[in-house]
Amino acid sequence: MSERTIRLPFRQNKLLVQLFLLLFILVLFSFLSPYFFTVTNFMNVFNQMVEVGLIAIPMTMIVISGAMDLSVGSILGFSAVCMGIAFEHGLNIWASVVVALVAGLLCGAVNGYLIARHRMQAIVVTIGMLVMLRGLVYVFNEGRPISGYPDSFYFLGQEYVAGVPFNAIFLALLFLLANFVMKRTRFGTYVYGIGNNEEAVHYSGISVVRTRMILFLLSGLFSATAGVFLVSRLASAEATSGTNIELDVLTATLIGGTHIFGGRGSLSGTFVGLLIIVFLRNGLNLLGVSVLYQAVILGALLLIAVGNKSFKGRSFQ
Amino acid sequence: MKKVILTVLTGVMALSLAACGNNNGNNGNGGGSQAAPAASGSASAGSSSASRTYFINPKSIGPAYWAAAQKGAEQAAGDLNVKVVYNAPTEADSAKQINMIQDMLTRKVDGIGVSPNDAKAVGPIFKKALGQDVKIVTWDSDAPETDRQYYVAPDTDKTVGELLAKTIGDEIGGKGKVAFMVAGLGSENQIAKSDAAKAYFAANYPDIEVVTTVSSDDDQQKAYANAQNLIKTYPDLNGIIGFAGGEPPAAAEVVEQAVKAGTLKAGQVAITGIAVPSVVKNYIKNGTIKTDIIWDPGKLAYTTVYVLDQLAQGKEITDGMDIPTVGKVIVDGKNVFIGTLQVTKDNVDSFGF
Numbered sequence: 001m002s003e004r005t006i007r008l009p010f011r012q013n014k015l016l017v018q019l020f021l022l023l024f025i026l027v028l029f030s031f032l033s034p035y036f037f038t039v040t041n042f043m044n045v046f047n048q049m050v051e052v053g054l055i056a057i058p059m060t061m062i063v064i065s066g067a068m069d070l071s072v073g074s075i076l077g078f079s080a081v082c083m084g085i086a087f088e089h090g091l092n093i094w095a096s097v098v099v100a101l102v103a104g105l106l107c108g109a110v111n112g113y114l115i116a117r118h119r120m121q122a123i124v125v126t127i128g129m130l131v132m133l134r135g136l137v138y139v140f141n142e143g144r145p146i147s148g149y150p151d152s153f154y155f156l157g158q159e160y161v162a163g164v165p166f167n168a169i170f171l172a173l174l175f176l177l178a179n180f181v182m183k184r185t186r187f188g189t190y191v192y193g194i195g196n197n198e199e200a201v202h203y204s205g206i207s208v209v210r211t212r213m214i215l216f217l218l219s220g221l222f223s224a225t226a227g228v229f230l231v232s233r234l235a236s237a238e239a240t241s242g243t244n245i246e247l248d249v250l251t252a253t254l255i256g257g258t259h260i261f262g263g264r265g266s267l268s269g270t271f272v273g274l275l276i277i278v279f280l281r282n283g284l285n286l287l288g289v290s291v292l293y294q295a296v297i298l299g300a301l302l303l304i305a306v307g308n309k310s311f312k313g314r315s316f317q
Numbered sequence: 318m319k320k321v322i323l324t325v326l327t328g329v330m331a332l333s334l335a336a337c338g339n340n341n342g343n344n345g346n347g348g349g350s351q352a353a354p355a356a357s358g359s360a361s362a363g364s365s366s367a368s369r370t371y372f373i374n375p376k377s378i379g380p381a382y383w384a385a386a387q388k389g390a391e392q393a394a395g396d397l398n399v400k401v402v403y404n405a406p407t408e409a410d411s412a413k414q415i416n417m418i419q420d421m422l423t424r425k426v427d428g429i430g431v432s433p434n435d436a437k438a439v440g441p442i443f444k445k446a447l448g449q450d451v452k453i454v455t456w457d458s459d460a461p462e463t464d465r466q467y468y469v470a471p472d473t474d475k476t477v478g479e480l481l482a483k484t485i486g487d488e489i490g491g492k493g494k495v496a497f498m499v500a501g502l503g504s505e506n507q508i509a510k511s512d513a514a515k516a517y518f519a520a521n522y523p524d525i526e527v528v529t530t531v532s533s534d535d536d537q538q539k540a541y542a543n544a545q546n547l548i549k550t551y552p553d554l555n556g557i558i559g560f561a562g563g564e565p566p567a568a569a570e571v572v573e574q575a576v577k578a579g580t581l582k583a584g585q586v587a588i589t590g591i592a593v594p595s596v597v598k599n600y601i602k603n604g605t606i607k608t609d610i611i612w613d614p615g616k617l618a619y620t621t622v623y624v625l626d627q628l629a630q631g632k633e634i635t636d637g638m639d640i641p642t643v644g645k646v647i648v649d650g651k652n653v654f655i656g657t658l659q660v661t662k663d664n665v666d667s668f669g670f
Binding site for chain 2: 033035038040041044047048051138142143144145147148154158230234235236238239240241242243244281282285286288289290291292295
């Protein structure tokens with residue numbers, strides 16, 4: 001329990017630093033571009049960040065538990081294409097959405113089964129899934145994009161409710177819910193516990209296997225949801241959907257202060273990390289900065305986030 | 318607390334880095350337009366200065382083809398005294414590309430020239446652009462079922478595909494096995510070209526069999542690996558057509574190495590395709606590639622900026638229109654064609670790109 005009392009103020013400190021950074025980015029770009037600090041632009045950014053944000057929720061939990069899921073982008077693409085194919089074969093669009101979610105859950109179940117039950121390395125398993133699922137996507141749809149969904153479906157990714165994109169509202173609600181789960185429920189405590197000391201959790205009579213399994217199932221489900229939202233936003237399910245999204249997701253998670261070896265981190269941190277990377281990218285886009293510089297800047301930020309943690313960690317000891 | 322301050326300071330430094338990057342980027346883009354007043358200032362003193370901004374969006378940033386196009390776009394910016402922002406994701410990714418277009422609409426550019434990674438996915442964003450009275454022109458790859466106003470291309474995909482099929486058909490004597498290498502299985506221009514080539518074989522060279530189509534996703538290493546797999550999987554392969562800039566050099570490199578290693582007979586695999594001359598120069602001189610089809614990507618981008626600028630000023634796009642440095646273009650309906658070039662041993666040194 002003393003662990004916990006130390007962790008809390010420390011985490012809040014960290015969040016403060018990230019909020020400063022976010023504020024700094026917002027102020028800087030407001031000065032540099034007249035179009036940055038506008039309602040339209042902010043709503044655009046919120047609309048664009050949903051897929052990465054959705055996946056960042058289970059990713060944060062998984063990283064806190066001391067593992068990693070690199071297959072999320074491929075699960076996203078796989079579910080999106082499954083949905084497209086189901087729809088093409090005459091299934092109702094909402095039934096197709098269910099197909100996508102089930103596909104995502106199945107992928108998560110395979111990950112979870114291998115990692116939790118058979119104690120295989122998470123990175124190895126999920127890299128395998130990353131490659132295999134992406135291959136399956138190409139096999140299934142022969143690389144051609146699937147489009148032509150009914151207008152009612154575009155509500156998810158393109159419509160605004162009271163001036164705010166519907167998908168952003170959905171994301172915010174899920175973040176609040178997940179934050180509650182991680183902070184206020186036993187499940188959340190188990191996840192932190194597994195990340196800190198898996199043995200201890202195991203000997204306390206808590207099923208590590210089940211907790212890990214749930215985490216990877218969640219990851220599959222959220223990746224599939226992100227896939228559905230992506231298809232709705234772009235009106236097309238293509239084979240490359242979600243490629244490299246895991247890098248964005250992990251960047252948001254790590255900038256958000258989650259420790260790569262687990263045990264520490266928070267969803268609120270991830271949310272701020274997410275805002276930092278989307279606003280940074282948006283601002284640089286608005287200024288017309290070449291993506292090559294954008295990559296350098298994002299990488300530098302990540303280094304700062306990690307480097308910062310290493311001296312934090314020393315002072316912690 | 319010291320540490321918090323230290324962290325904030327590091328953050329500030331990172332962002333000043335961002336600001337530097339921004340300056341550099343602007344200088345890069347502005348290089349052309351800064352030269353503009355000197356060039357056009359004397360010609361028309363009263364013309365409105367660089368107030369019009371266009372966003373030119375290739376499929377990705379990195380490949381030599383798109384770098385050549387960037388030069389053309391920047392030259393056009395200088396000649397027309399407008400501002401051009403040339404940017405795209407580092408990988409040919411539709412979602413990232415659309416995010417970028419969305420950001421540029423927020424910036425209220427006057428026109429956008431897009432080479433879409435996914436012809437269907439750009440539909441909604443083009444509709445939005447039209448609503449904001451932003452001109453939309455597709456270039457290099459089309460999105461025919463959208464609200465785009467014009468499509469700037471070297472020639473119809475059908476003509477180019479047929480030309481490639483005819484070239485390889487003649488070279489291998491009208492029969493044998495041919496493999497297709499494309500940059501993306503989902504992009505419109507690649508599908509249209511390879512379909513046209515297939516149809517041409519079926520109609521004119523019934524003895525030619527298309528064994529497979531492999532895609533590199535615009536990744537040079539993947540194109541190379543694809544070519545290696547091709548000659549291993551089909552030891553009796555007669556020809557390879559590369560439908561995008563990175564494919565023919567990858568195929569040629571792999572074939573040359575296999576010939577050198579003795580695993581492949583010299584001259585067994587004929588290669589043709591679309592590639593920038595400077596990249597395939599050595600292969601053409603060695604005879605690994607006999608004919609290469611190309612257009613000047615710089616002129617393509619130049620034409621795109623020119624057409625956008627005409628549209629933004631409310632001027633008509635007419636057939637036979639003479640575009641400076643590009644020449645006369647063919648306008649067919651909503652298409653603007655600048656024409657293709659055939660690169661052979663004899664003229665390979667005459668291209669400046």
